[in-house]
Amino acid sequence: MGQQTIKMISANDLLVETLHLKNNGYRLVAITCTNKNGMELSYSFDKDYDLLNLRFVTDTEEEISSVSIIYPFSFLYENEIKELFGVNIKDISIDFNNTLYKIPMKTPFNRKEGDE
Amino acid sequence: MGKRTVIPFGPQHPVLPEPIHLDLVLEDEIVVEAIPRIGYIHRGLEKLVEKKDFQQYTYVAERICGICSFMHGMGYCMTIESIMEVKIPERAEFLRTIWAELSRMHSHLLWMGLLADAFGFESLFMQSWRLREQILDIFEETTGGRVIFSVCDIGGVRRDINSETLNKIVGVLDGLEKEFKEMTEVFINDTSVKARTKGVGVLSKQAASDLGAVGPMARASGVEMDMRTQGYSAYGQLKFEPIIEIAGDSYARTSVRIREIFQSIDLIKQCVTLIPEGDIKIKVSGNPNGEYFTRIEQPRGEVIYYGKANGTKFLDRLRVRTPTFANVPALLETLKGCALADVPILILTIDPCISCTER
Numbered sequence: 001m002g003q004q005t006i007k008m009i010s011a012n013d014l015l016v017e018t019l020h021l022k023n024n025g026y027r028l029v030a031i032t033c034t035n036k037n038g039m040e041l042s043y044s045f046d047k048d049y050d051l052l053n054l055r056f057v058t059d060t061e062e063e064i065s066s067v068s069i070i071y072p073f074s075f076l077y078e079n080e081i082k083e084l085f086g087v088n089i090k091d092i093s094i095d096f097n098n099t100l101y102k103i104p105m106k107t108p109f110n111r112k113e114g115d116e
Numbered sequence: 117m118g119k120r121t122v123i124p125f126g127p128q129h130p131v132l133p134e135p136i137h138l139d140l141v142l143e144d145e146i147v148v149e150a151i152p153r154i155g156y157i158h159r160g161l162e163k164l165v166e167k168k169d170f171q172q173y174t175y176v177a178e179r180i181c182g183i184c185s186f187m188h189g190m191g192y193c194m195t196i197e198s199i200m201e202v203k204i205p206e207r208a209e210f211l212r213t214i215w216a217e218l219s220r221m222h223s224h225l226l227w228m229g230l231l232a233d234a235f236g237f238e239s240l241f242m243q244s245w246r247l248r249e250q251i252l253d254i255f256e257e258t259t260g261g262r263v264i265f266s267v268c269d270i271g272g273v274r275r276d277i278n279s280e281t282l283n284k285i286v287g288v289l290d291g292l293e294k295e296f297k298e299m300t301e302v303f304i305n306d307t308s309v310k311a312r313t314k315g316v317g318v319l320s321k322q323a324a325s326d327l328g329a330v331g332p333m334a335r336a337s338g339v340e341m342d343m344r345t346q347g348y349s350a351y352g353q354l355k356f357e358p359i360i361e362i363a364g365d366s367y368a369r370t371s372v373r374i375r376e377i378f379q380s381i382d383l384i385k386q387c388v389t390l391i392p393e394g395d396i397k398i399k400v401s402g403n404p405n406g407e408y409f410t411r412i413e414q415p416r417g418e419v420i421y422y423g424k425a426n427g428t429k430f431l432d433r434l435r436v437r438t439p440t441f442a443n444v445p446a447l448l449e450t451l452k453g454c455a456l457a458d459v460p461i462l463i464l465t466i467d468p469c470i471s472c473t474e475r
Contacts, residue, residue: 001346001347001348001411002346004408004409027325027328028328029328029418029420029437029442030420030422030435030437032422032433032435032437034424034432034433034435035433036424036426036432036433042422044409044420044422049343049345049346051409051411053409071328072445073327073328073444073445073446076441076444076445094151096153099155100154100155101154101155101158101474102155102156102158103155103158103160108160108163109163
């Protein structure tokens with residue numbers, strides 16, 4: 001299998017780093033969020049079967065820029081993360097405003113005490 | 117500019133086996149934009165890693181999809197095995213490859229039947245599904261199940277296939293190949309089939325790449341990408357090349373899947389020749405700790421499993437990026453400029469699996 005690399009970045013550098021990868025022929029293949037010690041976002045890119053992951057940790061307060069300005073099809077990944085985790089992703093090309101999955105509870109992957 | 121109309125398509129529609137909704141913006145009869153809506157069958161399966169331990173989750177993973185069930189179990193097991201640095205027995209790798217290729221065959225045959233049904237060729241639909249039954253019979257004989265198999269396990273597989281049964285499978289595939297060749301003639305050469313597929317819904321190589329398309333959707337547009345070439349399971353020991361077409365239309369996507377069925381038959385036969393004797397499972401002890409991205413080639417394309425473990429029996433996270441999830445943007449692109457009457461065919465040519473997409 002190809003290489004797997006994780007590159008830690010800051011949330012502010014996301015668009016610059018993503019644009020750099022796009023210009024170098026990388027394909028966005030997934031965006032993943034893990035809620036453990038903060039919201040850990042991993043943006044996975046493929047080139048020649050090698051997987052490069054841009055990663056940063058954030059919280060639900062911080063505004064995260066949508067990469068849909070660079071990869072327009074990222075809107076599905078970003079809507080999913082916004083709805084399931086409550087990550088504050090701004091300017092998604094098609095923003096479903098937390099109705100992608102139409103689930104009855106808010107942010108199931110980020111439940112707080114007292115949430116219904 | 118013609119009059120603009122918005123037509124809601126789905127979630128219930130005769131060609132849709134599963135619910136997806138599209139708002140189609142039309143100018144006269146031509147689609148100028150399509151906006152998708154999903155969310156009708158979200159089951160929260162990724163969330164279940166918090167309640168099912170990593171061993172139990174193998175059986176949940178299989179239930180992500182009723183068509184790719186084996187491959188979901190396999191991809192999940194490979195993720196945990198990679199995190200735990202477990203090397204499974206070689207015989208198990210070959211058995212997994214055989215079941216995976218049988219899964220590809222039955223998935224493509226199912227899709228061919230649905231396509232034929234969508235353009236009203238009912239006898240072709242029935243012939244496709246009749247052939248598919250033979251694959252399901254093999255599954256039943258070798259695993260005990262026709263949809264959910266539960267044979268993949270962390271550390272290997274739970275059932276062996278003896279040499280007599282392997283030879284019997286080759287015999288069944290020989291007969292199926294002959295019948296499939298006859299049926300292929302209709303899909304490839306019939307005038308009415310070509311009228312509905314040739315030149316319809318063209319996706320360029322650049323667009324397929326830019327939009328993140330995967331699997332037959334991408335390969336029909338000339339993108340040479342097939343995760344099997346990376347040699348996971350037994351694929352590293354088998355001879356094959358990715359099936360590529362360049363036209364990028366519905367006909368090319370049909371052609372890729374047809375050729376992949378012949379390829380799967382060949383791969384299974386190679387496996388039967390090369391499969392070594394030996395154990396089918398090793399004992400795995402302890403809990404996983406670490407993270408890993410697994411990428412395998414399902415019938416609909418590349419699927420990515422991300423597992424993150426913390427040393428306990430419950431994972432921190434399991435993320436499954438399914439091929440249909442990746443192919444939805446490419447579908448939206450192919451719909452632009454097509455006639456309203458072609459929309460059902462185009463939706464089918466991505467071979468959508470909404471259960472996978474929503475998990």
